[in-house]
Every structure is written in C-alpha cells, then in structure tokens.
Amino acid sequence: MNGGSDRREVIPEATVARLPVYLRGLVELAESGMATVSSVELADLAGVNAANVRKDLSYLHAHGTRGVGYQVDHLIGEISLALGGGEPSPVVIVGIGNLGRALSQYDGFVAGGFPVAGLVDADPAVVGRYIGGRVVRPVEELADVVTESGCTVGIIATPSASAQEAADHLVAAGIPSILNFAPAVVHVPEDVDLRQVDLATELQILGYHQHRRMASGANAGAVG
Amino acid sequence: MNGGSDRREVIPEATVARLPVYLRGLVELAESGMATVSSVELADLAGVNAANVRKDLSYLHAHGTRGVGYQVDHLIGEISLALGGGEPSPVVIVGIGNLGRALSQYDGFVAGGFPVAGLVDADPAVVGRYIGGRVVRPVEELADVVTESGCTVGIIATPSASAQEAADHLVAAGIPSILNFAPAVVHVPEDVDLRQVDLATELQILGYHQHRRMASGANAGAVG
DNA sequence: GTATGTGAATAGATTCACAGCT
DNA sequence: AGCTGTGAATCTATTCACATAC
Numbered sequence: 200m201n202g203g204s205d206r207r208e209v210i211p212e213a214t215v216a217r218l219p220v221y222l223r224g225l226v227e228l229a230e231s232g233m234a235t236v237s238s239v240e241l242a243d244l245a246g247v248n249a250a251n252v253r254k255d256l257s258y259l260h261a262h263g264t265r266g267v268g269y270q271v272d273h274l275i276g277e278i279s280l281a282l283g284g285g286e287p288s289p290v291v292i293v294g295i296g297n298l299g300r301a302l303s304q305y306d307g308f309v310a311g312g313f314p315v316a317g318l319v320d321a322d323p324a325v326v327g328r329y330i331g332g333r334v335v336r337p338v339e340e341l342a343d344v345v346t347e348s349g350c351t352v353g354i355i356a357t358p359s360a361s362a363q364e365a366a367d368h369l370v371a372a373g374i375p376s377i378l379n380f381a382p383a384v385v386h387v388p389e390d391v392d393l394r395q396v397d398l399a400t401e402l403q404i405l406g407y408h409q410h411r412r413m414a415s416g417a418n419a420g421a422v423g
Numbered sequence: 424m425n426g427g428s429d430r431r432e433v434i435p436e437a438t439v440a441r442l443p444v445y446l447r448g449l450v451e452l453a454e455s456g457m458a459t460v461s462s463v464e465l466a467d468l469a470g471v472n473a474a475n476v477r478k479d480l481s482y483l484h485a486h487g488t489r490g491v492g493y494q495v496d497h498l499i500g501e502i503s504l505a506l507g508g509g510e511p512s513p514v515v516i517v518g519i520g521n522l523g524r525a526l527s528q529y530d531g532f533v534a535g536g537f538p539v540a541g542l543v544d545a546d547p548a549v550v551g552r553y554i555g556g557r558v559v560r561p562v563e564e565l566a567d568v569v570t571e572s573g574c575t576v577g578i579i580a581t582p583s584a585s586a587q588e589a590a591d592h593l594v595a596a597g598i599p600s601i602l603n604f605a606p607a608v609v610h611v612p613e614d615v616d617l618r619q620v621d622l623a624t625e626l627q628i629l630g631y632h633q634h635r636r637m638a639s640g641a642n643a644g645a646v647g
Numbered sequence: 648g649t650a651t652g653t654g655a656a657t658a659g660a661t662t663c664a665c666a667g668c669t
Numbered sequence: 670a671g672c673t674g675t676g677a678a679t680c681t682a683t684t685c686a687c688a689t690a691c
Contacts, residue, residue: 213681247683250683250685251684254682254683265691
C-alpha cells in the first residue's frame with residue numbers, strides 16, 4: 200500500500216487550510232511585539248476553537264511551552280516552512296479580463312510569496328498591453344513564459360468556455376498547481392493539483408442560508 | 424435552541440456547496456437539449472461521486488425515475504428554489520479598489536441572480552466615479568444605498584485593515600449575508616452569515632501540496 | 648495556577664453495496 | 670437490464686476533558 204511509513208507527518212487538509220490564517224495572525228502579533236501566544240489567543244484571532252489550534256500545531260514540529268504558550272517567531276517559521284518552504288512560487292495568470300487584471304495587481308499574492316511573473320491571453324487585442332508593469336503575452340507562448348520566469352502556479356481567469364483549454368495549456372507547460380477562478384469544472388491529470396474559487400457559488404451558498412432563515416423565520420413567527 | 428422540529432428538511436452544508444455546481448451543469452444540459460440526466464452523468468459534470476449526487480438530490484424534493492434518471496428541467500427548478508427561491512438578491516460592494524472594480528463587473532454574479540446594485544468606498548478620491556454605469560457612493564451612505572436598492576448581500580473588498588469596519592457598517596445597515604474578500608478574519612453577530620474568500624490562502628494551500636510533493640519525491644530516492 | 652498535548656467521544660461527510668422500482 | 674434511493678461502513682474533522690508539564 201503505502202511505500203513504507205512516512206517519516207514526514209501528513210497534515211490533514213482541514214489543518215492545511217487553517218495554517219495560512221494562523222500565519223497571518225502571527226505575523227500581526229510579531230509586528231506588534233508579542234513574543235508568545237496561547238492557543239486561546241490564536242484561536243480567537245483565527246476564529247476557531249482552541250483545542251483545534253493545539254491539534255493543528257501538533258502536526259507541525261511546532262512545540263509550545265506548558266503554562267506559557269507558543270513562541271511567535273518559531274511558529275511563524277514552522278508554518279512558513281510547511282507551506283512551501285519559504286521559497287516564493289511565481290504565478291502565471293491566464294486570461295487578462297477584469298478579474299485577471301485585478302488579480303495581477305493583488306498585493307496579497309506578493310505578500311504571501313506568490314509574485315505574479317507572467318500574464319497571457321488568447322485575445323490579440325489584449326496581448327501586448329502592459330498591466331502593472333508586465334506585458335501580456337499570447338497564450339501560445341505560455342510554455343516559454345513558464346520556463347523563463349520559473350512559474351510553478353497557474354491561475355485561470357478566463358471565461359468559463361475557455362477554462363478547460365487554459366488548464367490544458369498549463370498542464371502541457373508543466374505547471375503542477377492550478378487555481379481556477381472560472382465558474383466551470385475543469386479536469387486535469389491526477390498529479391496536477393487543482394483548486395476552485397467560485398465567486399458566484401459563494402453567493403449562492405449565502406443565498407441558501409438567507410432563504411432558509413426567512414422560511415424558518417416565517418414559521419417561527421415573531422422573534423424578540 | 425431549535426423551535427421544535429423543522430418541517431423543511433435540513434440540507435447539509437457540503438451538499439449546499441455542491442448544488443450551485445450541479446445547477447451550472449444542468450443549465451448547460453438544458454441548453455443543449457437534454458431532457459433527462461443520470462446521476463453518473465451529473466457526477467461527471469460536477470466532478471464528484473455518483474452516489475454523492477444521488478444523496479445530495481435526495482435532500483431536495485427532487486425525485487428521479489429509476490431506470491431513467493432525473494428530469495433536467497425539474498431539477499433546475501428544485502435546486503434554484505433551494506438556493507434562494509429564485510428571487511434575485513442585489514449585492515452592495517464595499518471597497519472599490521482593483522478587486523472591487525473587477526467584482527462589480529463580474530458577469531457571473533448577475534447570471535447567478537446577484538446583480539450588483541450598490542458601490543461604496545471610504546476614499547473621497549474614489550467616491551463619485553462611475554464603474555460599469557454605477558456611481559460609487561460614500562461609505563457613510565451605505566445604509567441609504569441598502570434601503571434604496573434592497574440589497575441583502577454585502578461584499579467586502581477593502582484592504583484588510585478596513586475589513587472589520589466594513590463588516591460593522593454592513594451589519595449596522597441590516598445586511599444579513601456577507602462575503603469577505605479581504606485577507607482578514609472579521610467578527611459578526613451570530614445571526615449574520617459570513618463567508619470568507621481568501622485568494623492568497625488558496626495559493627498557500629497549493630504551495631503546501633507542491634512543497635510536499637517535492638519533498639516526498641526527493642525522499643523516495645534517498646531516505647536515511 | 649496556567650496552558651499544552653492528546654486519547655476518547657462526537658459529529659459530519661463520503662463511499663459502498665444492494666434492495667427496489669421502471 | 671438500467672438507475673434510483675438509502676442503510677451501513679468508512680473516513681475525516683471537531684470538540685471534550687484531563688493528565689502532564691512548566
């Protein structure tokens with residue numbers, strides 16, 4: 200089954216998804232001069248349960264001191280390490296429409312270690328334009344862009360109709376990690392990691408809860 | 424805390440999150456003239472397991488026909504109904520920077536029943552500008568904007584430092600559902616529904632997997 | 648006394664496997 | 670035969686509660 204026992208511990212997905220949130224909180228704490236933090240404080244900062252924080256951190260090499268808490272600096276180091284080893288991963292954005300343009304100038308990417316290193320688009324009217332100091336290149340040159348700038352992450356910001364095509368291009372160019380903003384399900388080989396960010400879907404989920412609340416509110420009658 | 428037994432069935436969160444994806448697939452099928460669809464086909468379209476689809480649909484009033492499948496039209500109706508009753512929910516966007524501007528012109532929102540009905544910003548330099556035919560109004564007038572256009576959803580697209588303030592404004596204006604794009608944890612009262620879309624976090628999660636894959640790849644050759 | 652680390656308990660989601668209908 | 674509907678089994682995640690350490 201497994202090729203022997205992993206020495207490196209496996210971190211559960213749910214934990215991985217919370218680590219960036221902890222990291223943000225910890226960086227803020229460090230900036231405000233805090234040296235240690237308790238699981239309760241960190242939980243509050245991240246909006247989760249304290250036991251959850253402790254269990255999450257137990258998956259890292261991070262160790263706290265009983266009666267005291269965790270060392271902020273150390274924790275920042277451990278989490279950064281787990282999340283990509285501190286090496287920046289340049290990203291290439293496919294599809295430079297409204298969203299692609301906004302993403303290419305999004306500060307959070309650079310801050311998080313994901314500098315935007317390439318922009319490509321299929322539309323000749325967009326190719327050649329400069330966005331935030333970078334030129335938009337034709338999608339045919341994607342493989343070159345990837346090679347030249349060492350991109351390891353691709354962002355799909357095309358219309359849904361072109362999303363699968365964009366994914367295929369990225370896969371062909373050897374990109375192992377893809378973030379898809381197009382509201383479409385795309386298929387990639389097993390060894391490619393794909394995540395979906397679906398803006399309209401998020402709103403629809405909110406819509407469900409809103410609808411439900413109104414429905415049950417009507418049932419329950421007036422609430423004080 | 425539950426006021427007795429709900430007549431209306433409760434739909435699990437994980438199911439709710441998949442319904443919009445099914446809906447998209449079904450609309451495409453309807454456009455291409457398909458009248459019925461099997462759970463296997465729909466699963467393929469949505470990128471999930473077929474048993475999962477069947478269980479999900481069993482939470483709705485949707486019923487399939489054994490040996491045949493589900494009626495596409497009917498299913499579209501049932502899912503739309505569950506997700507907000509078919510009523511459009513106008514949204515107001517707080518923070519009209521790069522991201523806010525892109526979101527205000529995002530087609531997917533209108534298509535999904537979430538027309539952008541209001542734009543507000545705290546920066547006087549931005550207030551008064553026209554984005555996609557709508558004027559940006561000062562954040563102080565948020566409550567008026569909400570009342571005038573009947574917004575029920577707020578989108579936070581401010582810098583993280585202003586995110587909590589934006590949330591407070593939205594809550595004060597009576598908005599029950601908030602989608603936060605700022606990379607910051609914001610706190611809202613229990614009766615307000617808050618969802619987080621964190622772009623940098625998504626990349627960091629991809630980064631973790633990438634890092635891990637490389638690490639285990641290296642280990643596979645020479646483990647000590 | 649305070650706060651971590653973790654086994655056990657609980658809750659939630661996915662997948663399997665098959666009975667039952669068309 | 671083909672496909673739905675669903676109990677049971679499995680897997681994953683969260684929360685509790687307390688022994689352990691400072």
